[in-house]
Amino acid sequence: MSDPSAGDTDVAEETGTDAAAEAPEGTEAAEEVPRDEVREKQLAVFTEAFGDRVLDSHIVAGVDLWVRVDRADWVAAVELAKVKLGCTFFDFLSGIDWAPSPWGRYEDALEDAPRANGSSPSIPVNTGIPPVDPATVEQGFAGGATRFQVFARLINVKDGTSVVLKVDVPDDDLSVPTLTRLFAGANWHERECWEMFGFTFDGHPGLRHLYLPGGFEGHPLRKDFPLVARMVKPWPGIVDVEPMPATDDPEAAPDEETAAGDAVEAATEDQASTGEEGTQ
Amino acid sequence: MGLVESGKLPKSLTTLLNLSRRYSMWCYQWGLACCAIEMGAAFAGPRYDVMRLGVIPLPASPRQADLVVISGTVTDKMAVSIKRLYEQMPDPKYVISMGSCTNCGGPYWDSYSVTKGVDQIVPVDVYVPGCPPRPEALLEGIVLLQQKIRHEDPATRWRGDPIVVQ
Amino acid sequence: MSAVTDRQARAYIDAQAADMRVNVELETDEGMTLNLGPQHPATHGTLRVIAKLDGEQVVWADIVPGYMHRGYEKLCEVRTYPQVTTLINRIDWLGSFANEVPFILAAERLMDIEAPPRAKYIRTILFEMARIANIVLFLGDLGVQLGAVTPAFYAFRDREHVLDQIESVTGGRFHPNFDRIGGLKDDLPKGWIADTKAVMERMRTYCDEIEDLLFGNEIFEARTRGVGVIPADVALSYGLTGANVRASGVDWDLRRDTIVGLAHDEVDWRVWTHPDGDSFARCWVRLQETREATKIVDQLCDKIPSGPIMAKVPRIIKVPAGEAYVETENPLGAMGYYVVSKGDLGPFRVKIRSASFSNVSVLPWLLKGVYVPDIITILASLYFILGDIDR
Numbered sequence: 001m002s003d004p005s006a007g008d009t010d011v012a013e014e015t016g017t018d019a020a021a022e023a024p025e026g027t028e029a030a031e032e033v034p035r036d037e038v039r040e041k042q043l044a045v046f047t048e049a050f051g052d053r054v055l056d057s058h059i060v061a062g063v064d065l066w067v068r069v070d071r072a073d074w075v076a077a078v079e080l081a082k083v084k085l086g087c088t089f090f091d092f093l094s095g096i097d098w099a100p101s102p103w104g105r106y107e108d109a110l111e112d113a114p115r116a117n118g119s120s121p122s123i124p125v126n127t128g129i130p131p132v133d134p135a136t137v138e139q140g141f142a143g144g145a146t147r148f149q150v151f152a153r154l155i156n157v158k159d160g161t162s163v164v165l166k167v168d169v170p171d172d173d174l175s176v177p178t179l180t181r182l183f184a185g186a187n188w189h190e191r192e193c194w195e196m197f198g199f200t201f202d203g204h205p206g207l208r209h210l211y212l213p214g215g216f217e218g219h220p221l222r223k224d225f226p227l228v229a230r231m232v233k234p235w236p237g238i239v240d241v242e243p244m245p246a247t248d249d250p251e252a253a254p255d256e257e258t259a260a261g262d263a264v265e266a267a268t269e270d271q272a273s274t275g276e277e278g279t280q
Numbered sequence: 281m282g283l284v285e286s287g288k289l290p291k292s293l294t295t296l297l298n299l300s301r302r303y304s305m306w307c308y309q310w311g312l313a314c315c316a317i318e319m320g321a322a323f324a325g326p327r328y329d330v331m332r333l334g335v336i337p338l339p340a341s342p343r344q345a346d347l348v349v350i351s352g353t354v355t356d357k358m359a360v361s362i363k364r365l366y367e368q369m370p371d372p373k374y375v376i377s378m379g380s381c382t383n384c385g386g387p388y389w390d391s392y393s394v395t396k397g398v399d400q401i402v403p404v405d406v407y408v409p410g411c412p413p414r415p416e417a418l419l420e421g422i423v424l425l426q427q428k429i430r431h432e433d434p435a436t437r438w439r440g441d442p443i444v445v446q
Numbered sequence: 447m448s449a450v451t452d453r454q455a456r457a458y459i460d461a462q463a464a465d466m467r468v469n470v471e472l473e474t475d476e477g478m479t480l481n482l483g484p485q486h487p488a489t490h491g492t493l494r495v496i497a498k499l500d501g502e503q504v505v506w507a508d509i510v511p512g513y514m515h516r517g518y519e520k521l522c523e524v525r526t527y528p529q530v531t532t533l534i535n536r537i538d539w540l541g542s543f544a545n546e547v548p549f550i551l552a553a554e555r556l557m558d559i560e561a562p563p564r565a566k567y568i569r570t571i572l573f574e575m576a577r578i579a580n581i582v583l584f585l586g587d588l589g590v591q592l593g594a595v596t597p598a599f600y601a602f603r604d605r606e607h608v609l610d611q612i613e614s615v616t617g618g619r620f621h622p623n624f625d626r627i628g629g630l631k632d633d634l635p636k637g638w639i640a641d642t643k644a645v646m647e648r649m650r651t652y653c654d655e656i657e658d659l660l661f662g663n664e665i666f667e668a669r670t671r672g673v674g675v676i677p678a679d680v681a682l683s684y685g686l687t688g689a690n691v692r693a694s695g696v697d698w699d700l701r702r703d704t705i706v707g708l709a710h711d712e713v714d715w716r717v718w719t720h721p722d723g724d725s726f727a728r729c730w731v732r733l734q735e736t737r738e739a740t741k742i743v744d745q746l747c748d749k750i751p752s753g754p755i756m757a758k759v760p761r762i763i764k765v766p767a768g769e770a771y772v773e774t775e776n777p778l779g780a781m782g783y784y785v786v787s788k789g790d791l792g793p794f795r796v797k798i799r800s801a802s803f804s805n806v807s808v809l810p811w812l813l814k815g816v817y818v819p820d821i822i823t824i825l826a827s828l829y830f831i832l833g834d835i836d837r
Contacts, residue, residue, distance in 0.1 A: 225392070
């Protein structure tokens with residue numbers, strides 16, 4: 001069998017679309033956007049009931065429907081989905097923080113992302129939480145106006161259609177009405193969402209810790225919550241050879257004039273030229 | 281036995297005590313995560329049968345066990361229970377840390393809720409690396425522990441650490 | 447010896463013990479509080495059930511998960527796509543291959559890539575084998591939790607055969623990390639198909655043995671029939687999936703009802719449901735599903751097409767911006783990954799919808815009025831894996 005990712009394409013800026021030898025499922029023509037009548041009818045149910053208050057929507061044909069509503073209409077929209085669209089199955093509810101991570105670095109990146117306040121990430125000092133620049137916040141499907149959003153997915157088990165409902169959560173008032181009166185299963189999802197993001201769910205019977213121990217400080221899934229272990233020590237796998245213990249700086253770059261550094265350079269060049277799998 | 285506590289133990293008796301202890305270890309049935317399945321395969325599966333080494337995996341209570349194999353990720357929330365259960369075991373007791381999560385945090389080395397290594401909480405005798413280690417690796421860990429017990433001084437072990445009740 | 451001093455250790459414990467007391471909120475002195483777990487041989491792992499009893503009946507029950515919470519969603523944000531695949535194997539640690547599949551399918555949907563047919567078939571075979579490995583252990587464990595120890599040994603013995611097959615393809619008994627965006631890592635070794643069919647035959651024999659040992663036993667029937675009945679509408683509102691919801695009469699199986707990227711529509715199989723909704727129904731449905739899975743694997747083995755096992759993917763994978771959610775019928779229920787991508791090396795946000803989380807959320811409602819031994823029966827029949835609840 002052929003080698004999975006034979007390096008005939010050298011470092012790839014190209015994405016999968018032109019690389020796919022197989023046509024994507026659905027229509028062949030790239031110009032014609034396939035229409036999904038079932039989901040368009042479902043969207044019409046929302047626009048009929050809410051009119052302009054359906055802030056945005058998105059349909060991926062044959063796959064899913066996204067609808068964004070205002071916080072005041074959140075419970076009503078979910079009830080509409082449950083009653084009119086037959087979505088009696090509660091899939092999940094969660095939150096999303098659209099701000100880019102100030103600490104971001106992947107384990108294979110050779111450099112740390114610069115921190116928002118300009119300090120070097122290699123020195124673990126308490127720099128505090130950098131403020132979020134609203135211009136950097138970019139939402140996804142069905143848009144958004146705020147950094148935080150709550151989204152829930154409901155499924156109609158009889159015909160398999162589903163809808164993802166999104167709602168904006170303003171930064172100064174992190175609260176959303178609860179769905180527990182409509183779906184009992186929302187209880188645990190909302191508790192987890194509170195714990196991870198800090199959103200309050202008005203009317204929830206008991207918002208308390210689900211996963212984390214009682215004294216835990218902070219809301220982990222927010223982008224500005226640092227993973228402290230990564231600040232103190234970078235991922236050891238990034239270099240093939242650990243730096244010598246005598247080095248003061250634990251994050252010494254591997255290409256200093258050491259035999260170890262030369263070995264690493266040679267190894268990485270070797271990988272690039274023979275087209276070995278970049279993924280492990 | 282006064283002989284053991286005072287340390288005046290003849291060599292033959294030491295050998296006998298160590299022999300009887302290492303070939304009849306009662307292992308506490310406690311698994312946390314994925315490594316527990318491999319531990320289960322080692323304990324309950326006829327292929328990797330651990331009883332032939334003398335390790336009896338019957339007790340479900342720490343009060344009747346001398347060995348605990350901590351297999352699986354140790355989270356900060358669970359760490360309290362681990363410490364408490366370890367203290368409930370009577371001396372002499374041994375701990376095998378199985379899997380990379382208990383050795384050092386493993387694949388969750390950067391998580392906010394994982395204790396990076398169970399040796400921060402309880403003293404570990406043998407580390408078995410792997411993710412998850414094969415049952416044979418656990419058996420090798422047990423054999424290593426048995427060799428360690430063979431060369432042990434019962435007097436030091438018998439005294440153990442003082443238990444202070446608060 | 448440990449580097450932490452005894453005094454530090456005690457201080458740590460005192461600080462955390464307050465948390466354990468806070469979790470138990472008692473308002474009255476009547477009744478007894480029974481604390482099952484987090485260490486308990488019958489809770490499938492580190493789940494804590496706090497039950498307030500009136501005699502032998504449960505008045506109020508609370509579930510405290512989180513003893514295995516490892517922070518997957520946060521960790522996925524700092525890993526590249528191939529590294530996320532390595533990590534997510536360990537969510538449902540018994541049927542490991544099945545965890546990778548929905549994530550890979552979501553990433554492939556975002557990249558608009560389809561795996562070649564051979565890869566699709568092999569993926570489906572391994573997916574079903576993960577189901578068999580998982581449920582086989584469930585059936586063995588079921589006996590242990592109800593007091594019958596023998597089935598566990600049968601389970602571990604026969605599960606080894608399935609693991610052998612998985613190991614000869616992927617290299618790992620579990621946590622195979624075998625799925626790749628665009629296909630699979632390697633092709634099948636020679637003679638694997640014939641061996642697998644022999645193993646599937648063996649699994650069918652195992653299912654018959656378990657049915658003989660457990661399901662016909664009158665003690666088993668007395669302990670499971672009518673215990674823990676979940677009506678269909680309650681099941682749907684709590685988000686129960688998998689055999690749990692099919693045992694309540696809801697005819698819904700993601701393998702048949704959604705189009706994902708696996709080969710289930712190419713073989714002939716049926717969905718098993720049961721009208722009762724009690725513990726017996728859940729166990730029975732799982733037994734039938736295991737048998738059905740062996741038949742699916744047999745049929746797929748006969749029909750594997752030849753061809754490449756990997757589509758053309760760039761070496762460094764950057765997934766285009768977008769959001770995709772793929773949910774598949776995993777051994778424990780419906781597991782899905784909501785992947786939000788911003789065009790980077792790694793995902794921006796991954797929301798993991800794990801089956802056991804929703805399955806276990808029904809327990810506070812379900813355990814009211816139940817007798818103490820039935821708590822164990824209900825926990826056994828609902829079947830969850832702690833890694834799946836806690837992620």
